[in-house]
Amino acid sequence: MYNIPSFIHIYGKGVITNPDLEKLLLYLKALLPESTIDVRTDFISYFLNQSDSEKINDEIDLLAEKLAGIRVLDYSKQKLNPDPLYAEIDYERRKILNPATKSIGVFYDSFELQNIFYAIISKGERTFSHTHIVFTNQLIAAWDEDDSRYHARSSVYGFPSIISTAGIIEAPAKPREFYLLKQQYGMMGREDLAVAEFKKKFEGRFIEYNDPRMTEVCKGYVLQAFFFHIAGEPFCEDKGCRLFNAHWQEELIYSQLESPYEFCEKHAMIIERKFQALITKQ
Numbered sequence: 277m278y279n280i281p282s283f284i285h286i287y288g289k290g291v292i293t294n295p296d297l298e299k300l301l302l303y304l305k306a307l308l309p310e311s312t313i314d315v316r317t318d319f320i321s322y323f324l325n326q327s328d329s330e331k332i333n334d335e336i337d338l339l340a341e342k343l344a345g346i347r348v349l350d351y352s353k354q355k356l357n358p359d360p361l362y363a364e365i366d367y368e369r370r371k372i373l374n375p376a377t378k379s380i381g382v383f384y385d386s387f388e389l390q391n392i393f394y395a396i397i398s399k400g401e402r403t404f405s406h407t408h409i410v411f412t413n414q415l416i417a418a419w420d421e422d423d424s425r426y427h428a429r430s431s432v433y434g435f436p437s438i439i440s441t442a443g444i445i446e447a448p449a450k451p452r453e454f455y456l457l458k459q460q461y462g463m464m465g466r467e468d469l470a471v472a473e474f475k476k477k478f479e480g481r482f483i484e485y486n487d488p489r490m491t492e493v494c495k496g497y498v499l500q501a502f503f504f505h506i507a508g509e510p511f512c513e514d515k516g517c518r519l520f521n522a523h524w525q526e527e528l529i530y531s532q533l534e535s536p537y538e539f540c541e542k543h544a545m546i547i548e549r550k551f552q553a554l555i556t557k558q
């Protein structure tokens with residue numbers, strides 16, 4: 277039995293301009309007419325603004341220290357940043373106060389970030405009738421036991437789910453030629469030329485910063501967050517289904533933009549809530 281959440285909250289208004297969060301809201305509303313769906317400001321500001329003003333400065337300090345502490349400093353080590361420098365904490369503090377400030381390309385441990393975010397959610401909304409989907413322009417990474425290193429991630433699903441717009445660009449791999457070009461030009465200190473040459477050759481086959489396809493691609497990520505919430509499983513094996521877990525940019529573009537169908541048969545049934553009919557039939 278799938279329990280459709282009564283409330284779905286999308287965070288990032290005022291900070292995230294691409295994807296268009298209002299369009300994502302309309303897309304979800306059409307699929308899930310019984311749920312109340314809203315777009316809220318950036319996640320941290322939304323909940324901090326509910327704190328009483330006496331405590332708010334202490335809360336910001338504490339949060340800044342926690343966030344600085346979960347930076348990934350070395351991809352090959354699971355140890356994070358337990359004793360952050362003052363400048364690192366100060367950067368987080370400024371980012372909390374002005375969430376639209378440009379990010380500096382630091383990676384955060386995705387599961388630790390989820391834990392910190394979970395603790396911020398008001399108690400009344402820490403229930404399964406609420407799905408929280410946080411958009412961030414910061415980079416996240418997850419530790420991989422198999423090869424003992426951190427990998428960039430575009431999303432992490434749970435309570436809340438976090439979708440990184442920078443991660444959508446950086447995490448799914450580009451065609452192999454990109455990495456070869458980068459290496460070749462990198463030796464001459466001209467990685468910029470590698471990117472330029474690659475763009476010419478592979479135009480349209482990967483998602484870039486300010487890409488007009490970002491909203492369409494994010495529909496899939498939002499739905500993966502939703503499926504994690506209702507079924508515990510965000511992904512699908514079908515390469516043409518929006519729930520396909522793309523490891524390559526080309527797979528991402530295929531599943532979200534080029535596939536002739538939106539969902540595989542199984543997920544189409546769930547999303548159209550025909551599963552209720554199936555259950556009663558049994």
Ligand SMILES: [Zn+2]
Pocket residue numbers: 512513514517518519539540541542543
């Ligand atoms: Zn599917």
